[in-house]
Amino acid sequence: MLPTDRGSLEWDTYAFAFGHRLVTVRKARGLSQEELAERCGLHRNAVSNLERATSNSASGIADPLLSTVYRLARALEVPPTYLMPGADSRIGLRAAEQETNQALSEVEAELLAMLAADFGAHQES
Template identity: 40%
Template sequence: MNITILFGHHVRLHRKKRSLSQEELADLCGLHRTYIGAVERGERNITLLNAEKIAAALDEPLPSFFIESKNDN
């Protein structure tokens, strides 16, 4: 799986697990809602700084966003 798609998949899973909208997550991260949507779709090759912001806002360790599991296919 492409790393941007994998990262975006995990962002969406963690966001939905916390019942957050893309807009709410964007506000928590200090990023734009359309940016979060593009990240979730794997359309953005984001910086590590923004990846860290998203992981912190979701209260998840950053490395967990890059681990592919059987359910990710």
């Protein structure tokens, strides 16, 4: 099995998509890696590694625990699905948003729009 292929899943594409989503939401929230790490009880290097999709494991690819995803989501004040590529559809071999730069840009724009809508709804309540 290739290091990037986890049981007929090209995990590296999902790891990179997760990292891109994480950095997009973190920056939209105006947080540094260190501030986010402090909020969720991780080391800054762990946040950096997740954003870059890297790991010290044999595969070299980040593969966060579900508890880590939830801790990050809570610290960023977003649903965990904002961070998880493919959470709203059937999972393919590769993360769809990693197929083209346009697809990646569309996901980023969608995330920013959802964050803005969340902020507006929060302001009204």
